[in-house]
Amino acid sequence: MPLTLTEKANSASLPVHLVTRESFAALEIAPAARAWAEANRFSGAAGQFLLLPGKEGAPVGALFGVAENSTGFAPLATGSLARHLPSGAWHFAQTPEAPELATLGILLGSYSFSRYRKSDEREIEFVAPETIDIEAVRQQAEAAFLVRDLINTPTNDLGPDELEAAARNLAERHGAKINVITGDALLEQNFPMIHAVGRASATAPRLIDVSWGREDAPKVTLVGKGVCFDTGGLDIKPASSMLLMKKDMGGAANVLGLASMLMAANANIRLRVLIPAVENSISANAFRPGDVLQSRKGLTVEIGNTDAEGRLVLADALALADEEKPEILIDMATLTGAARVALGPDLPPFFTDDDEFAGALASASDAVADPIWRLPLWSNYDAKLSSKVADINNVTTDGMAGAVTAALFLRRFVGNAQSWAHFDVFGWSPVDRPHCPIGGEAQAIRAIFDVVSKRYGVR
CATH class of the missing domain: 3.40.630.10 (Zn peptidases)
Structure with a gap:
């Protein structure tokens, strides 16, 4: 499994912002980051993913679109993050709705069947929200x-x-x-x-x-x-x-x-x-x-x-x-x-x-x-x-x-x-x-x- 779930906060971990179309408009990010998002037509639509680059080109965070409201929220949709995030340490910028399911989604999305071929070589560490039972999720x-x-x-x-x-x-x-x-x-x-x-x-x-x-x-x-x-x-x-x-x-x-x-x-x-x-x-x-x-x-x-x-x-x-x-x-x-x-x-x-x-x-x-x-x-x-x-x-x-x-x-x-x-x-x-x-x-x-x-x- 290329993704490890940890409960230990890591000062080097980067934030993943879960946003809707509405909340993305109000999200406080650097002007350069917003310009980058606009240039890549990121709107906060459900399922959209975008890395945010820093001054040297390395990622400093990520944006991920979720559904507009709680009734349309698909808790396991966060599984897409496991396939998009590059190697390194990451965390949710804000505690998501249904945090245990959102974390489980990332773990489930990291699965690959590698018995007969090479597996994904990325190594992702994801810091779980403090509020969840991490062992139950595992x-x-x-x-x-x-x-x-x-x-x-x-x-x-x-x-x-x-x-x-x-x-x-x-x-x-x-x-x-x-x-x-x-x-x-x-x-x-x-x-x-x-x-x-x-x-x-x-x-x-x-x-x-x-x-x-x-x-x-x-x-x-x-x-x-x-x-x-x-x-x-x-x-x-x-x-x-x-x-x-x-x-x-x-x-x-x-x-x-x-x-x-x-x-x-x-x-x-x-x-x-x-x-x-x-x-x-x-x-x-x-x-x-x-x-x-x-x-x-x-x-x-x-x-x-x-x-x-x-x-x-x-x-x-x-x-x-x-x-x-x-x-x-x-x-x-x-x-x-x-x-x-x-x-x-x-x-x-x-x-x-x-x-x-x-x-x-x-x-x-x-x-x-x-x-x-x-x-x-x-x-x-x-x-x-x-x-x-x-x-x-x-x-x-x-x-x-x-x-x-x-x-x-x-x-x-x-x-x-x-x-x-x-x-x-x-x-x-x-x-x-x-x-x-x-x-x-x-x-x-x-x-x-x-x-x-x-x-x-x-x-």
């Missing part, structure tokens, strides 16, 4: 970078083995326990759908199980879809649809990022993280359209389409999680294209029957600038998942309301948790945005963290 950025790194890594370097290694590394760092059920042991321990989806791969399927915290603390369980690559199975995807399938473990990446924040903050919870890690591959032993699979819950599932595999592995993991009767059970998955059609890539939908929990999540989403949107668990569509030969089909026949019916499928496997929510995340930014480049992206985890940490506290 923890949020580190969680997002973990998510992005995992999603951005191609499957030849991040299959089920490597996803397990990432979980083990996180568990070791925070003193958590980890157990992994691999290969045919999944059948012996009653996870038949995880096994069925992953058995055609050269890499064995597995269920990763991480636990942390006091056993008598409130139980919060996270389940993440860990499909490290999805060919679609025998219902094979077209080539164009496979190009981003390295990101089909985005749910697993996001729950690991969320877990890292909760453990780093020492949340007062008993945390459990379950990740069914598989590849949906094609081989002689691949599961087939028309097969009827047993599930851990005891429900039989007819396979209407092998490309709807994520809900199958999640179902077995959710059934296990539900047996403990957690107070909060959350699953995250890159589950349906229908969610993207409905809300686009930047606004992941979530589903829950708990109105109070939904309200808390929506409020947190606004407070921490982590967009999510509730969609309905419309029970009238349950019948669309009916099967003539099994308890349930994994898909509908009409193709409508795909995100809703996928959520309804998962709800069949939850019954004991006090609050359950399903997040259908995209896990990817298709365009460069101020706080993130094109590539893997953390979604919803800061909003969830805000709700959980406020409900149960941190130690």
Whole structure:
């Protein structure tokens, strides 16, 4: 990361003036600096950036345009600064609106995925405003970078083995326990759908199980879809649809990022993280359209389409999680294209029957600038998942309301948790945005963290 966040004031650090069109007109800067800004047509429009040169040509400060008013202010827009500022020490000239988010934006905007090529050689030190919790900001950025790194890594370097290694590394760092059920042991321990989806791969399927915290603390369980690559199975995807399938473990990446924040903050919870890690591959032993699979819950599932595999592995993991009767059970998955059609890539939908929990999540989403949107668990569509030969089909026949019916499928496997929510995340930014480049992206985890940490506290 080419940017370091520090709380130590540096006499050599240079000011970044956050201005609007209106405030820029009143900003007190040297006449030469204002003439320079006018010559470069800097007006204070949102997103504009301009270095201010001194007498010797070296920068003495910078201008950055933000939105005209608080309702239009995009707190993470400051991420652009990480890409524009030259090496050196910098600070905000005035404490910005939403200072913690403005600082987080700069950190998030500094990310680059450099595993396969050289990274940015700039070295920027940014002095955080005195009013913020600098460690909390660092923890949020580190969680997002973990998510992005995992999603951005191609499957030849991040299959089920490597996803397990990432979980083990996180568990070791925070003193958590980890157990992994691999290969045919999944059948012996009653996870038949995880096994069925992953058995055609050269890499064995597995269920990763991480636990942390006091056993008598409130139980919060996270389940993440860990499909490290999805060919679609025998219902094979077209080539164009496979190009981003390295990101089909985005749910697993996001729950690991969320877990890292909760453990780093020492949340007062008993945390459990379950990740069914598989590849949906094609081989002689691949599961087939028309097969009827047993599930851990005891429900039989007819396979209407092998490309709807994520809900199958999640179902077995959710059934296990539900047996403990957690107070909060959350699953995250890159589950349906229908969610993207409905809300686009930047606004992941979530589903829950708990109105109070939904309200808390929506409020947190606004407070921490982590967009999510509730969609309905419309029970009238349950019948669309009916099967003539099994308890349930994994898909509908009409193709409508795909995100809703996928959520309804998962709800069949939850019954004991006090609050359950399903997040259908995209896990990817298709365009460069101020706080993130094109590539893997953390979604919803800061909003969830805000709700959980406020409900149960941190130690």
